[in-house]
Amino acid sequence: MxxxxxxxxxxxxxxxxxxxxxxxxxxxxxxxxxxxxxxxxxxxxxxxxxxxxxxxxxxxxxxxxxxxxxxxxxxxxxxxxxxxxxxxxxxxxxxxxxxxxxxxxxxxxxxxxxxxxxxxxxxxxxxxxxxxxxxxxxxxxxxxxxxxxxxxxxxxxxxxxxxxxxxxxxxxxxxxxxxxxxxxxxxxxxxxxxxxxxxxxxxxxxxxxxxxxxxxxxxxxxxxxxxxxxxxxxxxxxxxxxxxxxxxxxxxxxxxxxxxxxxxxxxxxxxxxxxxxxxxxxxxxxxxxxxxxxxxxxxxxxxxxxxxxxxxxxxxxxxxxxxxxxxxxxxxxxxxxxxxxxxxxxxxxxxxxxxxxxxxxxxSQDGHSGKVVAGVYKDRVQTDDLVVSYGDYKTSNVFYGDHMVYRLEHKEDIAGMLPDGKSWNAKNVMPFMALEELPTDRDVYLILNNRKFDLFEKDFNTAEWELLDSFKSARVYYRKAK
Known part of the structure; x- marks a missing residue:
């Protein structure tokens, strides 16, 4: 014994x-x-x-x-x-x-x-x-x-x-x-x-x-x-x-x-x-x-x-x-x-x-975790500010940033991504926001997957966005409320 x-x-x-x-x-x-x-x-x-x-x-x-x-x-x-x-x-x-x-x-x-x-x-x-x-x-x-x-x-x-x-x-x-x-x-x-x-x-x-x-x-x-x-x-x-x-x-x-x-x-x-x-x-x-x-x-x-x-x-x-x-x-x-x-x-x-x-x-790399990305905006973001993700939604951004992150998609595509109880869409319980309805009266922080940069230039007026930081897989932009 x-x-x-x-x-x-x-x-x-x-x-x-x-x-x-x-x-x-x-x-x-x-x-x-x-x-x-x-x-x-x-x-x-x-x-x-x-x-x-x-x-x-x-x-x-x-x-x-x-x-x-x-x-x-x-x-x-x-x-x-x-x-x-x-x-x-x-x-x-x-x-x-x-x-x-x-x-x-x-x-x-x-x-x-x-x-x-x-x-x-x-x-x-x-x-x-x-x-x-x-x-x-x-x-x-x-x-x-x-x-x-x-x-x-x-x-x-x-x-x-x-x-x-x-x-x-x-x-x-x-x-x-x-x-x-x-x-x-x-x-x-x-x-x-x-x-x-x-x-x-x-x-x-x-x-x-x-x-x-x-x-x-x-x-x-x-x-x-x-x-x-x-x-x-x-x-x-x-x-x-x-x-x-x-x-x-x-x-x-x-x-x-x-x-x-x-x-x-x-x-x-x-x-x-x-x-x-x-x-x-x-x-x-x-x-x-x-x-x-x-x-x-x-x-x-x-x-x-x-x-x-x-x-x-x-x-x-x-x-x-x-x-x-x-x-x-x-x-x-x-x-x-x-x-x-x-x-x-x-x-x-x-x-x-x-x-x-x-x-x-x-x-710790941004391709595997949102820790470094969230660190860019966590101490800047205010309660009424908006954080959105375009191209690759990471739940760790919410965990580390301590602020809700919305998944940004074209309005016509969102309906086909929402949970329907019959497919793997049931896992998409994160909040969505239509790209076309992104408000201009709130400060916005945008997390962009670098692979979507061409679409970013096509879908957004890039002159309005300030680049806060850039990493291997993602960038963080800021747009001030008008």
Whole structure:
């Protein structure tokens, strides 16, 4: 027990340093991080912690749990980059501890330490544990469902299954129905492969679902009570069903997408998969899988195959699959402990260097964040002044500028861009303003994407506009009221 405590303290300490180091210097980026940070900020300022909102509008993209994390961090550390990235780092560290404890329970201490080290130094895991998105939190809750299932299944202590429903409820509060559907599907697939159909009946389904509803249902019920079918149609219809059936980014809807993500995301450990396959081929036999290895493989493969079948593909979706993969890699490299230790040490140093030499400077560029652009006008803009964006709308301009920014478009085009509840336009909840109706009786700050400069010269009287500052991707202009 004393050894376990020391291991947890070591893993926690390294994890917190690794995932929090330099976060104060990494600007909030677009388009994803800024949506979360601004939504939580508006919830905090409104005092309404139930209904997510952005640009003053209710926003049904994600459930409330991650926003609650951000609000708590804002209260602890103020509204800044470190606060926004704090809980992803905390949950990233919890994921390492959870992996260590589970691998130690399945095998031994050495496997647990190696698995935690391998997971923490996978490029994707490090990156997402420093990113303002829901996935580090989902990683913990989603995988806790499967860990609790296997502990209950392998020991015969089936009351542990109730914890599955608690964690599934928390995962559903963080990401949506996928928090119970996919872990449940993995469990069913595993039991069917082993032909243990009676175990499905022993999963405490009725009483467990009551626990699940009590955990996750209160927020969903409150949202339906307040917003009715508008919440159902947007949250379930657009942000869940539409993602599964209609590709948001068609260019990435290819069969090899998650294979690519695996090899990139698992760096520097990706080579172990082909090495294991080659080893099996040379031995001229398939590996004889024990129950535990079979469960870990099922866990990892179902996640990747499931998301490969979805129309919309994101790099983050298969993150939960890294936990079983890390344990399997630890078992494959079990006799190469010195190599693993050296690789982990090198990667820890490399990630520290990348934080300050790549992540911080790149994220601060105006092409990725509105921080420097908003800094031009933030201290100048008055309450009645107007800030508009032409060519590339960035939510981070609103977050950093602390002033509403209107999306400037031609009047005839706006109708086709507004949310209609049936397409990806549902995400266009930012305020629009017709270019032809831009008022002349108010001071105006214009954020212009440099790629639209030719249209700017065509659509505006450039003589009226004063250039305040210019960057690689954008310029900021000012026009005084007439």
């Amino acid at each position: 004393e050894t376990t405590r020391k291991d947890i303290a070591l893993i926690s300490g390294i994890g917190m340093v690794l995932f929090l180091l330099g976060n104060w210097a990494i600007a909030i980026t677009d388009p994803v991080e800024s949506n979360y940070t601004l939504t939580a900020l508006e919830m905090l300022r409104s005092g309404d912690y139930v209904s997510p909102r952005i640009y003053g509008n209710f926003w049904y993209d994600k459930p409330a749990f991650f926003y609650w994390e951000l609000i708590a961090a804002y209260k602890l550390f103020g509204v800044n980059e470190f606060a926004a990235r704090f809980f992803p780092g905390v949950f990233g560290t919890l994921g390492l501890v959870m992996t260590y404890l589970f691998a130690r329970k399945l095998y031994d201490r050495k496997t647990g330490l190696m698995a935690a080290g391998i997971l923490g130094t996978c490029f994707e895991y490090w990156l997402l544990s420093k990113t303002v998105i829901t996935d580090a939190t989902l990683f913990v809750f989603f995988n806790a469902v499967l860990i609790c299932f296997y502990l209950g299944y392998s020991t015969g202590k089936r009351n542990i299954y109730y914890l599955c429903y608690v964690f599934a409820g928390l995962a559903t509060l963080d990401k949506g129905p996928i928090g119970i559907l996919l872990p449940g599907f993995i469990i069913i697939v595993f039991l069917c492969i082993r032909r243990e159909f009676k175990e499905i009946i022993r999963l405490r389904l009725l009483s467990g679902l009551m626990v699940y509803i009590l955990t996750a249902g209160s927020w969903y019920y409150a949202m339906y009570t307040i917003h009715g079918m508008d919440f159902i149609n947007n949250f379930l219809g657009v942000h869940n069903f539409l993602r599964a059936t209609q590709s948001e980014h068609p260019m990435w809807n290819v069969w090899w997408y998650y294979l690519m993500i695996f090899f990139l995301g698992c760096l520097p450990w990706s080579w172990t998969l082909p090495a294991a396959i080659v080893k099996c081929i040379k031995a001229r036999k398939l590996p004889e899988l024990d129950k535990t290895s079979g469960f870990l493989l099922t866990w990892a493969l179902v996640i990747n195959i499931f998301y490969q079948c979805m129309a919309t593909k994101y790099t983050t979706y298969t993150l939960p699959g890294l936990l079983p993969i890390a344990i399997l890699i630890a078992r494959y490299l079990y006799e190469r402990e010195i190599f693993v230790k050296r690789t982990v040490a090198v990667m820890l140093a490399l990630f520290a260097i990348l934080t300050f030499t790549v992540a911080a400077p790149v994220c």
